[in-house]
Structure formats: structure tokens, C-alpha cells
Amino acid sequence: MFVDSHCHLDRLSDKTHGGDLNATLDAARAAEVSQFLAIAVTLEDVPNLARIARDHHDVVISAGLHPLHSAEHEPSIDAIMKTADQYSAVAIGESGLDYHYRESVPADVQYERFKRHLIAARELELPIVVHTREAKEDTLKLLREHADPQVGGVLHCFSEDMDMAREAIRLGFYISLSGIVTFRNADSLRELARKLPLDRLLIETDSPYLAPVPYRGKPNEPAWVVEVAECIAKERGISVDEVAMQTTANFYRLFRAAAPEAPAHVREGLAQAGLV
Numbered sequence: 001m002f003v004d005s006h007c008h009l010d011r012l013s014d015k016t017h018g019g020d021l022n023a024t025l026d027a028a029r030a031a032e033v034s035q036f037l038a039i040a041v042t043l044e045d046v047p048n049l050a051r052i053a054r055d056h057h058d059v060v061i062s063a064g065l066h067p068l069h070s071a072e073h074e075p076s077i078d079a080i081m082k083t084a085d086q087y088s089a090v091a092i093g094e095s096g097l098d099y100h101y102r103e104s105v106p107a108d109v110q111y112e113r114f115k116r117h118l119i120a121a122r123e124l125e126l127p128i129v130v131h132t133r134e135a136k137e138d139t140l141k142l143l144r145e146h147a148d149p150q151v152g153g154v155l156h157c158f159s160e161d162m163d164m165a166r167e168a169i170r171l172g173f174y175i176s177l178s179g180i181v182t183f184r185n186a187d188s189l190r191e192l193a194r195k196l197p198l199d200r201l202l203i204e205t206d207s208p209y210l211a212p213v214p215y216r217g218k219p220n221e222p223a224w225v226v227e228v229a230e231c232i233a234k235e236r237g238i239s240v241d242e243v244a245m246q247t248t249a250n251f252y253r254l255f256r257a258a259a260p261e262a263p264a265h266v267r268e269g270l271a272q273a274g275l276v
């Protein structure tokens with residue numbers, strides 16, 4: 001049982017199973033991926049994501065505006081909360097700071113936008129899905145000031161340093177590893193995969209982006225979250241099953257609103273392993 005904790009199901013490439021979402025999800029299910037968190041890039045995408053979740057019992061969704069998406073008008077705290085509430089989002093995001101690409105959305109705009117998402121998440125007591133790149137100080141500052149450590153969230157597709165990961169964990173956050181961990185030049189991420197506490201790790205694809213080895217260059221798909229789990233298992237010298245169980249338990253611990261939707265066999269498996 002694996003969970004893809006971060007995929008963009010509304011943006012999958014038409015090269016992925018001929019653009020057929022059912023076939024793409026079926027391929028993932030056949031690989032024992034039993035839950036998908038479909039992540040919003042804009043608030044306007046949320047109704048469509050909600051439709052996907054309605055059609056697929058194993059899909060839950062988030063609501064938010066990506067830091068690099070240039071928006072005509074910035075969503076208010078109220079608008080973020082209303083959308084999340086109306087469409088039963090289990091998380092806020094993705095939101096955050098990406099100073100690597102700050103020419104598309106200036107840093108100060110990203111900063112204010114992230115702050116509003118954090119406040120909305122705190123008000124709704126929903127975890128936040130954070131995108132962070134080359135913005136360590138500001139990201140941690142905003143998490144310290146505005147995130148509720150009891151609710152927390154996840155630093156998704158994490159590619160920053162150990163220091164930042166440990167501080168985020170201290171603030172109640174989880175660290176999610178993507179296919180990047182399998183890349184040849186990702187030694188520092190594999191070190192994270194070995195050293196971070198297993199009960200704080202999540203796995204994701206961020207599909208259709210960032211396909212793992214051996215699928216690099218292809219549009220990514222949720223089935224390949226298994227490669228991420230296998231890489232972590234190899235680094236830690238433990239079984240893939242253990243990584244799968246633990247990251248699945250972590251997922252439902254963090255995204256509490258998704259827990260009642262967990263498939264019965266997953267709930268039983270976790271209970272047997274003493275993880276719930």
C-alpha cells in the first residue's frame with residue numbers, strides 16, 4: 001500500500017496512458033498505490049479536482065494557489081477558506097516560496113500569498129502543502145509565525161538541506177521526497193532519506209513532473225511513487241513494505257480529513273502493523 005501524497009491529476013500529460021485518467025489511476029492501483037492527494041495549482045482548478053475526487057473513491061484534494069502561478073488578483077484568506085470548505089479539501093496548497101524563479105512572481109508577492117494561505121490553513125485547522133525552493137529563511141520564518149504546530153503540513157518535493165528539514169520537523173511538519181531522490185546527482189537527498197526519522201517522511205510523484213529513474217524524461221505518473229519508496233528502502237536498508245506502511249500511516253496522521261476515506265484493506269494493514 002502506497003500513497004501518492006502529491007500529484008497533479010488535472011494536469012497529467014496526454015502521453016500518460018493516452019490522456020486517460022482512469023487508465024492512469026488503474027495502473028497506479030495495480031502497483032498498490034491506494035490513495036492519491038490531487039494538488040491544486042490555482043483556486044479555479046478546485047471544482048474540477050473535486051469532480052475527479054467524486055468519480056474516484058481514492059482521490060482527495062487540496063485547495064490553494066501555487067507560488068509561481070501569476071494570478072490576475074490575489075485570493076484573500078476568505079476566498080481560500082471558502083473554496084477549501086466548499087469542495088471538502090483535506091489540505092491547503094500548494095503554496096509557499098520559490099525564489100529560484102522569482103522573475104515570474106516577485107518574492108514579495110509570493111511572501112504575502114503564502115502568509116494568507118498559512119492563516120487560512122490555521123483557521124480551518126487543515127495541514128498545508130508547502131512548495132519551497134531557495135527560500136529557506138523566509139519559509140521557516142513564516143512557518144514559525146503562522147503555522148499551527150499541532151496541525152502542521154508538509155514540505156513537498158523537498159530538495160533543500162538537512163538543517164531546514166530538521167527545523168521544519170521541529171515545527172510539526174513532514175518532509176516529502178519525490179523522484180528527485182533517485183536522480184544520479186541527488187546524494188544529499190539520499191542522505192536525508194537515510195537520516196530523517198521514518199515517521200516524518202512522505203512520498204510523492206508531483207506527476208506529471210519529475211519522473212524518477214528509470215523513467216526520466218517521460219511524463220511522470222502516480223504508479224511511479226513506488227520507485228521513490230524503493231529508493232528510500234534501499235538507502236535505509238529496510239524493506240519496501242516497511243517504507244510503504246510507515247509513509248501511509250504518516251499520510252493519514254497528517255491529512256486527518258482523509259483518514260475516514262482510507263480503503264478498508266489499508267486501515268486493516270495499518271492496524272495490524274500497530275501504526276494506527
Ligand SMILES: [Zn+2]
Pocket residue numbers: 094131156157
Ligand atoms: Zn511544488
Ligand SMILES: [Zn+2]
Pocket residue numbers: 006008039094206
Ligand atoms: Zn506540485
